[in-house]
Amino acid sequence: MDDWTTLGYLAAAVLFILGLKRLSRPRTAVRGNQFGATGMLIAVVVTLADNSILSFEWIVGGLVLGAAVGAVLAVRVQMTGMPELVALFNGFGGGASVLVAAASYVEASDLDTATARLSAAAALASIIGALTFTGSLIAFGKLQESLRWSGFPGMRIVSVTGAAAAVVFGILMVVDASNPLWLWLLVAVGAVLGVLVVSPIGGADMPVVIALLNSLSGMAAVAAGFVLDNSLLIIAGSLVGASGLILTQIMCVAMNRSLPAVMFSPAPSGAGGPSADDVYAGKVRSTSADDVAMLLESAERVAVVPGYGLAVAQAQHAVRDLARRLEERGTEVVFGIHPVAGRMPGHMNVLLAEAEISYEKLIEMDDINPTFEQTDVTIVLGANDVVNPVARTDPSSPIAGMPILDVDKSGVVVVIKRSLSPGFAGIPNPLFAADNSMMLFGDGREAVVNITKALQQI
Amino acid sequence: MDLLVAVTLFVMAVFLGVELITKVPPTLHTPLMSGSNAISGITIVGALVAAGADHRTFTTVLGFAAVTLAMINVVGGFLVTHRMLHMFRPKRRRDSPAGDGRGEVAGES
Numbered sequence: 001m002d003d004w005t006t007l008g009y010l011a012a013a014v015l016f017i018l019g020l021k022r023l024s025r026p027r028t029a030v031r032g033n034q035f036g037a038t039g040m041l042i043a044v045v046v047t048l049a050d051n052s053i054l055s056f057e058w059i060v061g062g063l064v065l066g067a068a069v070g071a072v073l074a075v076r077v078q079m080t081g082m083p084e085l086v087a088l089f090n091g092f093g094g095g096a097s098v099l100v101a102a103a104s105y106v107e108a109s110d111l112d113t114a115t116a117r118l119s120a121a122a123a124l125a126s127i128i129g130a131l132t133f134t135g136s137l138i139a140f141g142k143l144q145e146s147l148r149w150s151g152f153p154g155m156r157i158v159s160v161t162g163a164a165a166a167v168v169f170g171i172l173m174v175v176d177a178s179n180p181l182w183l184w185l186l187v188a189v190g191a192v193l194g195v196l197v198v199s200p201i202g203g204a205d206m207p208v209v210i211a212l213l214n215s216l217s218g219m220a221a222v223a224a225g226f227v228l229d230n231s232l233l234i235i236a237g238s239l240v241g242a243s244g245l246i247l248t249q250i251m252c253v254a255m256n257r258s259l260p261a262v263m264f265s266p267a268p269s270g271a272g273g274p275s276a277d278d279v280y281a282g283k284v285r286s287t288s289a290d291d292v293a294m295l296l297e298s299a300e301r302v303a304v305v306p307g308y309g310l311a312v313a314q315a316q317h318a319v320r321d322l323a324r325r326l327e328e329r330g331t332e333v334v335f336g337i338h339p340v341a342g343r344m345p346g347h348m349n350v351l352l353a354e355a356e357i358s359y360e361k362l363i364e365m366d367d368i369n370p371t372f373e374q375t376d377v378t379i380v381l382g383a384n385d386v387v388n389p390v391a392r393t394d395p396s397s398p399i400a401g402m403p404i405l406d407v408d409k410s411g412v413v414v415v416i417k418r419s420l421s422p423g424f425a426g427i428p429n430p431l432f433a434a435d436n437s438m439m440l441f442g443d444g445r446e447a448v449v450n451i452t453k454a455l456q457q458i
Numbered sequence: 459m460d461l462l463v464a465v466t467l468f469v470m471a472v473f474l475g476v477e478l479i480t481k482v483p484p485t486l487h488t489p490l491m492s493g494s495n496a497i498s499g500i501t502i503v504g505a506l507v508a509a510g511a512d513h514r515t516f517t518t519v520l521g522f523a524a525v526t527l528a529m530i531n532v533v534g535g536f537l538v539t540h541r542m543l544h545m546f547r548p549k550r551r552r553d554s555p556a557g558d559g560r561g562e563v564a565g566e567s
Binding site for chain 1: 474486491492527
């Protein structure tokens with residue numbers, strides 16, 4: 001590697017850092033992303049100009065093919081499909097790191113130049129990258145809801161055995177670099193582990209998994225950087241690894257669950273608590289779009305609390321129309337966003353931004369909670385566990401201690417939902433039976449459209 | 459590069475990453491994730507070296523596959539992040555639903 005390449009890599013690293021810094025504010029974020037892309041372009045160009053590249057046919061083919069597929073995926077995706085796409089890209093990043101480490105290790109093995117350091121780094125890149133690749137594909141399938149398989153009994157024993165085997169294969173890779181067989185066995189074990197670890201996780205735990213896979217895709221790049229002795233891979237990969245870890249932690253705190261609990265214990269079940277009949281019988285009030293419109297008509301402040309149901313019903317544009325109508329009448333409309341609402345960090349914000357709702361109206365949980373008492377009407381749209389007051393009141397509940405949006409403190413709560421079915425936590429929600437709440441049963445988008453129509457007729 | 463230098467670089471970069479990301483507001487968590495994901499496509503640098511090293515056909519094919527996967531990650535990641543961030547930009551007075559004519563507002567009905 002000559003000095004120009006090294007300087008180019010330094011420039012790329014600086015651009016990545018400045019880019020991430022600018023991503024922290026909506027005003028500068030577009031520029032930040034452009035900084036990142038520019039850094040990547042510089043990195044690719046100086047690498048191609050370096051004299052360690054001898055033939056270009058395959059490179060050009062890979063670049064063109066990858067760019068075309070990436071561009072099509074990025075342009076075609078709907079905002080509701082964003083979690084799937086990010087999961088898929090995470091997986092591709094991890095997969096690329098495995099292949100890079102494997103190519104280097106095979107070459108070093110052929111030439112008998114494998115050092116203990118190269119082998120150990122290749123082992124790490126293989127296991128992390130392979131796990132990220134298959135884990136992300138499973139996450140992708142789960143998010144698309146095309147995959148419902150959640151494992152088999154005794155899976156944990158298989159996982160632990162696999163992890164032990166991975167350690168053995170990793171050691172063998174270092175001890176005996178003459179045979180790449182150990183590398184491929186390690187990749188295979190990593191791939192199986194990815195499937196086994198992610199399969200049992202679902203629903204509301206998805207944001208944690210996606211953030212974690214994001215972090216791992218960065219760490220796989222770091223390991224590949226150690227294989228190639230490449231400072232840029234180490235720096236850029238570490239930045240991503242750290243970013244994913246922080247998001248993982250934020251998501252865990254927002255659910256009051258530890259990372260090991262999310263990863264290794266089955267989804268919480270509602271067993272033992274009060275049954276749905278006890279909570280709901282005779283106390284649930286059903287309402288109509290016309291009645292909700294009457295309520296909204298006299299409200300001064302309205303809060304909307306969206307959940308995953310908003311994404312499923314594609315209701316973001318309908319909500320925007322309702323909010324505009326209300327604002328024209330002088331009503332204040334805000335949106336309360338729980339950190340784990342949806343299937344990935346920030347999922348709700350992206351959907352509402354797509355519908356051109358200003359991010360200034362999207363209020364974080366800690367900021368909106370003290371204001372619910374001054375809110376006349378709160379509309380809960382497709383959210384359940386994140387507004388369940390049981391989290392505050394019942395220490396034996398599976399969601400006890402989880403920070404929630406205190407919507408029950410507002411004047412009237414309108415819950416738009418298809419049925420009284422429980423959320424991911426599997427427990428009934430006393431909010432639905434509270435004196436100040438009423439249920440508007442039906443499809444989220446249709447319900448909101450009907451409310452808007454009824455409001456126009458008043 | 460000396461191993462200790464590489465490890466130092468790694469640890470410093472992790473700390474820097476933590477400092478940078480802690481300040482990102484929840485509103486931007488999804489674009490942050492897809493943007494940082496695109497940066498993790500930096501492994502393309504290693505992929506280019508593997509695909510162009512001309513060692514033997516097998517490693518070249520591995521390198522080719524790595525270039526392809528990493529490039530999907532890079533191009534797709536930065537593009538989709540751009541699309542998302544574009545929606546977060548503060549709206550100007552002229553409220554054109556079609557953005558700035560790049561046809562980026564998908565699903566608008």
